[in-house]
Amino acid sequence: MDFTHTEERQMVVDTLARYIQNEYNLSDRNDAAASPQGFSDVHWNNLAELGMFGVFFTEEQGGFGGSAFDVAAVFQELGRGLVVEPLLDCVLRSGHVLAAAGDFERLAKVITGASRYVVAQAHTTGDRVTAKQSEAGWILNGTAPMVKFAAGADTIVLSAQSGADAAQASFFLIDPTANGVAITHHDTFDGGSASDIHFADLAISSDALLGSAHHADTIVRTAENWACLAICAEALGIMEAIKETTLDYLRTRTQFGTVIGRFQALQHRMAQVLLEIEQARSAVINAAAAVNKSETDCDKALSAAKYSIGRIGTLVAEEAIQLHGGIGMTWEYEMGHFAKRLVMIDHEMGNADHHLARYMQFDLV
Amino acid sequence: MDTTFSPEDEDFRALVRDFVENNLPPEYARIVAEGGYLNKEQLLDWHAILRRQGWLAYNWPVEFGGTGWGPVKTHIFDEEMARADAPKVLAFNFKMLAPVLMKFGSQEQCDYYLPRMIDGTDWWCQGYSEPGAGSDLASIRTTAVRDGDDYIVNGQKTWTTLGQYANMIFCLVRTSNEGKPQAGISFLLIDLATPGIEMRPIRTIDGGYEINEVFFTNVRVPASNLVGAENEGWTYAKYLLTYERTGIAMVGASKKKLTRLKDLFAEKSRSLSVHEKALLAARIARVEIDLANMDTTNMRVLASVAGGGAPGAESSMLKILGSEIHQELDSLIRRVVGRDAQALRSGEQAPAGATNAAGVYFNNRKLSIYGGSNEIQKNIISKMILGL
Ligand SMILES: Cc1cc2nc3c(=O)[nH]c(=O)nc-3n(C[C@H](O)[C@H](O)[C@H](O)COP(=O)(O)OP(=O)(O)OC[C@H]3O[C@@H](n4cnc5c(N)ncnc54)[C@H](O)[C@@H]3O)c2cc1C
Numbered sequence: 158m159d160f161t162h163t164e165e166r167q168m169v170v171d172t173l174a175r176y177i178q179n180e181y182n183l184s185d186r187n188d189a190a191a192s193p194q195g196f197s198d199v200h201w202n203n204l205a206e207l208g209m210f211g212v213f214f215t216e217e218q219g220g221f222g223g224s225a226f227d228v229a230a231v232f233q234e235l236g237r238g239l240v241v242e243p244l245l246d247c248v249l250r251s252g253h254v255l256a257a258a259g260d261f262e263r264l265a266k267v268i269t270g271a272s273r274y275v276v277a278q279a280h281t282t283g284d285r286v287t288a289k290q291s292e293a294g295w296i297l298n299g300t301a302p303m304v305k306f307a308a309g310a311d312t313i314v315l316s317a318q319s320g321a322d323a324a325q326a327s328f329f330l331i332d333p334t335a336n337g338v339a340i341t342h343h344d345t346f347d348g349g350s351a352s353d354i355h356f357a358d359l360a361i362s363s364d365a366l367l368g369s370a371h372h373a374d375t376i377v378r379t380a381e382n383w384a385c386l387a388i389c390a391e392a393l394g395i396m397e398a399i400k401e402t403t404l405d406y407l408r409t410r411t412q413f414g415t416v417i418g419r420f421q422a423l424q425h426r427m428a429q430v431l432l433e434i435e436q437a438r439s440a441v442i443n444a445a446a447a448v449n450k451s452e453t454d455c456d457k458a459l460s461a462a463k464y465s466i467g468r469i470g471t472l473v474a475e476e477a478i479q480l481h482g483g484i485g486m487t488w489e490y491e492m493g494h495f496a497k498r499l500v501m502i503d504h505e506m507g508n509a510d511h512h513l514a515r516y517m518q519f520d521l522v
Numbered sequence: 523m524d525t526t527f528s529p530e531d532e533d534f535r536a537l538v539r540d541f542v543e544n545n546l547p548p549e550y551a552r553i554v555a556e557g558g559y560l561n562k563e564q565l566l567d568w569h570a571i572l573r574r575q576g577w578l579a580y581n582w583p584v585e586f587g588g589t590g591w592g593p594v595k596t597h598i599f600d601e602e603m604a605r606a607d608a609p610k611v612l613a614f615n616f617k618m619l620a621p622v623l624m625k626f627g628s629q630e631q632c633d634y635y636l637p638r639m640i641d642g643t644d645w646w647c648q649g650y651s652e653p654g655a656g657s658d659l660a661s662i663r664t665t666a667v668r669d670g671d672d673y674i675v676n677g678q679k680t681w682t683t684l685g686q687y688a689n690m691i692f693c694l695v696r697t698s699n700e701g702k703p704q705a706g707i708s709f710l711l712i713d714l715a716t717p718g719i720e721m722r723p724i725r726t727i728d729g730g731y732e733i734n735e736v737f738f739t740n741v742r743v744p745a746s747n748l749v750g751a752e753n754e755g756w757t758y759a760k761y762l763l764t765y766e767r768t769g770i771a772m773v774g775a776s777k778k779k780l781t782r783l784k785d786l787f788a789e790k791s792r793s794l795s796v797h798e799k800a801l802l803a804a805r806i807a808r809v810e811i812d813l814a815n816m817d818t819t820n821m822r823v824l825a826s827v828a829g830g831g832a833p834g835a836e837s838s839m840l841k842i843l844g845s846e847i848h849q850e851l852d853s854l855i856r857r858v859v860g861r862d863a864q865a866l867r868s869g870e871q872a873p874a875g876a877t878n879a880a881g882v883y884f885n886n887r888k889l890s891i892y893g894g895s896n897e898i899q900k901n902i903i904s905k906m907i908l909g910l
Binding site: 283302343347351411412414420423471478479483485486487489496497500501503504508510511513514517522 | 865
């Protein structure tokens with residue numbers, strides 16, 4: 158048993174923490190987050206230059222990390238800094254799809270930050286995209302809804318249903334500006350963007366197929382597991398930041414002639430927040446440890462983690478706002494932006510109920 | 523024990539329902555349904571519609587131009603209004619300052635200010651909180667110093683809801699530093715057009731604009747604007763707060779929200795797995811049960827207040843229950859909307875299912891903070907009801 162990071166991993170985390178501390182301020186973050194693209198190209202390039210993108214991949218894949226704990230450690234730090242740049246959507250998830258499809262050339266460009274791919278998963282959801290084989294290639298029809306950060310991507314990696322059922326899915330590389338692709342971008346509540354991507358008789362050549370046909374389903378699921386681990390770790394980092402800010406506030410805000418942290422009612426609330434965050438931390442560790450285990454173990458641990466951080470994240474956000482009083486309700490006060498992202502994380506990749514239900518199905522119901 | 527409404531009450535309910543159906547502009551109902559707020563012009567228009575029916579000052583006694591309704595009729599009215607997504611009347615005018623003036627104000631103040639609340643001349647806002655005085659309201663530092671026939675006011679108020687629409691503010695000001703902090707507070711009415719007042723907007727967490735900070739620099743206020751006696755303001759302030767809190771029970775609004783939640787659930791839950799659907803349904807069932815229980819708790823408290831008026835420490839109970847239930851409803855609506863709740867409603871093209879669910883949820887975190895935070899309500903219950 159050892160719950161400490163390796164030396165290399167700690168160095169990466171420290172580098173990232175220093176960058177955020179020195180270069181990443183929240184008001185610029187909020188401006189970039191409210192822009193059409195939803196994040197800053199400058200920070201994107203800097204983070205790539207710092208080597209942060211390579212941390213998510215093994216040496217064979219062209220990176221210099223690739224363990225689940227590497228991924229978790231980096232995302233936890235990104236969460237602490239409320240970094241809006243889409244390392245999750247445009248590097249980790251799409252990179253793992255490219256890696257699994259054996260496209261290391263493209264992956265290399267992802268790792269350097271030169272290319273941005275975003276995965277639009279549309280072969281299982283209610284709003285499906287279907288791919289019909291034609292003489293020249295494929296014809297795509299349907300909608301991929303609420304694809305995060307598609308506004309900042311130069312290529313869409315679409316998983317579409319290419320056969321009789323959802324299990325028969327293939328990846329296609331799509332130029333978002335192509336005729337036949339219509340995109341509606343939405344600003345999102347926590348900053349950033351999400352897009353509905355519509356395909357209307359989009360004809361693409363066979364070259365656009367990524368990897369071999371009909372093999373997307375398992376790859377999507379593996380990539381989704383990485384993304385799920387990452388978002389849980391991000392949430393943990395956000396919770397830590399919120400806890401520190403709230404503690405500071407309890408120690409300094411004076412009412413009734415004393416700092417409010419002296420009120421036992423509030424002490425107990427904060428103690429509960431601490432307990433819950435430690436539980437969330439353990440959930441993330443469990444998830445990271447399970448990523449390379451059997452499919453069932455992995456799915457269970459990830460659902461356990463996403464359920465835990467969904468439940469605990471909402472609690473932490475609500476308690477933090479409450480314990481701050483009026484100031485916690487303002488845009489000006491930084492904590493609120495952390496709270497918003499934390500709650501919105503429960504709206505991505507399945508919420509607490511979704512994952513609890515999935516967990517139940519393994520051996521309970 | 524009889525938990526039913528009398529036939530007369532039911533007739534009254536039908537009357538109100540019929541009125542709202544025929545008179546509430548659909549545009550206003552839409553704004554309220556989406557969790558938004560009417561602008562000044564719209565709310566004043568709605569006030570005028572109610573005024574013509576004689577229902578604007580519906581919680582006032584007849585002698586002041588109100589309806590004289592008892593608690594049951596008032597409750598039915600609130601419930602029907604909420605059911606139709608009618609905007610709420612301006613609480614600062616009708617439910618906060620007016621009762622204080624009626625009880626503690628001079629005849630001249632009542633004669634002058636009450637009609638102006640009804641005819642739309644005055645829009646009041648509440649100047650209680652200060653940066654250093656929130657829960658500990660008695661520690662306010664804004665001072666009013668007597669100078670001839672005037673007071674000179676200096677200091678700052680904050681969190682002033684809808685101050686941007688207001689022309690008048692009722693303030694707690696410090697007129698003495700002698701004795702306990704509560705003992706040196708006075709209740710002063712201030713015209714916002716007086717020189718030396720500056721109002722600045724505060725943006726809320728959801729990006730909206732409904733609160734302000736107000737700065738007072740050597741502001742001259744006629745001494746005749748003092749309500750009641752100098753240094754007695756704390757009594758009036760507390761009296762007002764019990765009224766404010768009862769409104770925060772929000773039974774009608776929560777019932778309406780529950781209906782909306784269930785409609786949304788029926789529409790959106792089709793795509794959920796059977797177990798996920800059951801988990802969500804259980805959450806909805808729980809809050810529905812809480813609300814039904816609270817409805818009766820609310821009626822019990824109202825029934826115990828003979829001849830109208832405001833309940834005492836029991837209002838703290840209603841405030842806690844009411845705000846928590848309402849917040850849970852918002853939380854569930856956000857959940858049911860699901861992935862689409864991420865999209866900003868104000869964005870260029872919001873997705874079809876977007877309802878500003880996240881914005882409303884975050885905005886309504888205020889319910890457990892203002893009107894005396896829920897922690898403060900629990901302190902009051904501990905002291906006043908439990909005797910601890
Ligand atoms: C949206 C909004 C609108 C508002 N509108 C108005 C308005 O129009 N006019 C106006 O005057 N005010 C208004 N307020 C102010 C509101 O009444 C105060 O925010 C509230 O009283 C809390 O004060 P505070 O914000 O200073 O928090 P604080 O008093 O600093 O409280 C911080 C935290 O400490 C807790 N706490 C404090 N004391 C104790 C204690 N003794 N025991 C246990 N816990 C304690 C509180 O519950 C809270 O959780 C508004 C506030 C909001 C958020």
